[in-house]
Amino acid sequence: MTSEDDRDENPDGGNADYVTFDMAGERYAFPMRQVQEIIRMPAVVKVPLGPPALEGLANLRGRVLPVVSLRECCTMPEAEHDETTRVIVVDGGVPLGFVVDRVASVISIDPADMEPADSVQSTVRSDVLVGVIKSNDGQMTSVLNVDRLVGSQFDELAEAAAGREPASTAARVPEPDAGDGAENDDTLELVSFAVQGQEYALPIDQVQEIVQAPETVSHVPNSGGRVLGVVDLRGRLLPVVSMRRVFGLPVTALEPQNRIVVVSLDGGVVGVVMDTVREVLRVPQKLVAPLPAFMAGDGRKSEVESVCRLEDGKRLVSVLSVHRMFDSPEVRSEIAEHQDREDGPAMTEEQRDDDGRGDEELFVVFRLDGEEYAVDVDAVQEIIRVPEALIRVPRSFEFVEGLVNLRGTVLPVVDLRTRLGLPRSERDERQRIVVLIIGGVRTGFIVDSVAEVARVGRHVLEPAPQLSAEQARIVSRVANLPEQKRMLLLVQVGELLAADQARDLEAVLGQSAGDVLEPV
Structure with a gap:
């Protein structure tokens, strides 16, 4: 039969x-x-x-x-x-x-x-x-x-x-605007990092990307004191400078927590090795003061452009200028020598006029439960450390951890592991809060760690397999990087909270704002 x-x-x-x-x-x-x-x-x-x-x-x-x-x-x-x-x-x-x-x-x-x-x-x-x-x-x-x-x-x-057409994509809500233009005019966006225990920062518009430092940097014979050597960055040679050498500090061996901050300099790019990258900050201009004139002398102090007074003045962050860091003609000549060795074609006038991304997209990469996720860098308001205590919100969503005061603004904080159905983890020093705007509400999401700010070619981005309705809404694309043996799960920021959840969260904020006293 x-x-x-x-x-x-x-x-x-x-x-x-x-x-x-x-x-x-x-x-x-x-x-x-x-x-x-x-x-x-x-x-x-x-x-x-x-x-x-x-x-x-x-x-x-x-x-x-x-x-x-x-x-x-x-x-x-x-x-x-x-x-x-x-x-x-x-x-x-x-x-x-x-x-x-x-x-x-x-x-x-x-x-x-x-x-x-x-x-x-x-x-x-x-x-x-x-x-x-x-x-x-x-x-x-x-x-x-x-x-x-x-x-x-x-x-x-x-x-x-x-x-x-799957139901999950048929009714997809467009991404909300990443930020408020009026607020951006009155704030300074910074990437902060540590060098020998001191906190410094660079304006985020001077930073192209942040990548994990390799185990070794290829040394170039007869290179100067500040240039450590070169590394391969997606097929191009990147000159690497030690921030410790820029500051006249002893240079230590590269470690897993070290990061290379890629900055633009005279039409080329330079990688600067930092001890650690801490946070992405959005600081009101009223908290930023220029360096006092009497301190702007020769040497290390001239590299500082301004100072941010955070946490009621208890935390001072020195804002550096890329151009002042490499103001020495000898250092610029040394970097230019390594840039001349790059095989890539020179930038066209059109490339200089755009945002510098070309056929690439820029993502903030973070880790959850051993996997790598990413969100568009334009959607990230800032990245901050997790405070020791959060103000609990009764009868709220299970994934809402609590509230914090972010420089006078009440910020709801969501455990992203719980939101994505992953097991909870104990709090540790590597965890960070990634601040996003969803449905008009600034919301913080706790992640296991922030790995890097990465440039990804659009040719490796593809739709994620639609395995369930909720997964297809939240994890919309993947960046497939077989050469690096990596796959980034790209998160659709606007789908992390449903419209009704965003409204309920906004109502909770209105009721609980008076309970949040200490600013982050």
Whole structure:
């Protein structure tokens, strides 16, 4: 007897080919025509708010591949991956990888050897069972329906495979404006960093990006005292200068917490090694004072352009000028020598007139539960440390941690792990609050750490697989970086809070503003 599903797969009535595999001691099969390839278990990036069966996203030769547990799809107990674990990449309208215990073989059968699903009993869900193949040795192989497996766990993928626009994208709300232009005119945006325990800052418009320092910097023979050497930055040589040497301090070996701040100088770029990068600050101009004239002498003091008085004057941040840092003709000549070695073409007049990004986008990269996420740098108001105490808000959303006073403004703080359905973590020194504006409300999101400000080419940005409605709204795109063995999950800022949640949060602020006393 031949089932209708089997006739659809084999319209000519000849032998049909199947890939067989094992799970939990039983034998199963997929139609060979839907199997694209079979691979070993790859490294995966976990995606929040996805279906339970989703193991994560993998990079398959430059293509983003969702990888799911077939055991979970078939309501079987989970098992640890081992050397025999394989991923069967199938085409159920969209590519998808199913994790199985072991691949057995490829078989060719007569349709008469297939018993239809409605006449057999099986431990697997009947709605994903096509039928059972009977062999002469008495072994039975359950044939699974790929399309139904996809649809049973991933409604968004099933809609995409059917050519319909997923519901999660049909009603997508546009990104809100990142900030208020009037406020921007009266504030100074800074990136603050530490050098030998002292806090300094650079205006954010002088900073192109921030990247993690490599383990080593290639030393250039006969280079001057301040230039450490060069590093490869996406195919171009970047001269690297030690901020410690600029300040006349002893130079230490590169460590994981060190960051390279890439700044513009005379039409080129220079990397400046900082001990650590602390925060992105948005400081009202009234808290910024120029350096007193009597201090603007020769040497180190001339590099400071102004001073920010934060936390009622308890915290002073010296604002540096890139041009003053490299004002020495000898240093400029030394940097220019290394810039001349770059193989890239000179910048055109049009490139100088734009925002410097060209075919790239700029993201703030942060970490949550071991994975890397990113938001557009224009959406980030500032990045601050997590205060020791937050004012709790009764009867609020579970993911709202509390309120803080950010220079006279009440700021609600959300635990982003909780918002994305991830396990909570203990507070530590690496955590930061990334301040965004959502629905007109300035909101802080606690992240595990802020890694860098990264430039990403638009050619590596692609839509994230739509695995669930909420995931597709919040994680809208991925930056696939196979050369770096990285995949960034790009967060849609406007979707982190629904419209009603933003309104409720605004109401909570109005009721609780008087409880917040100490400014951050």
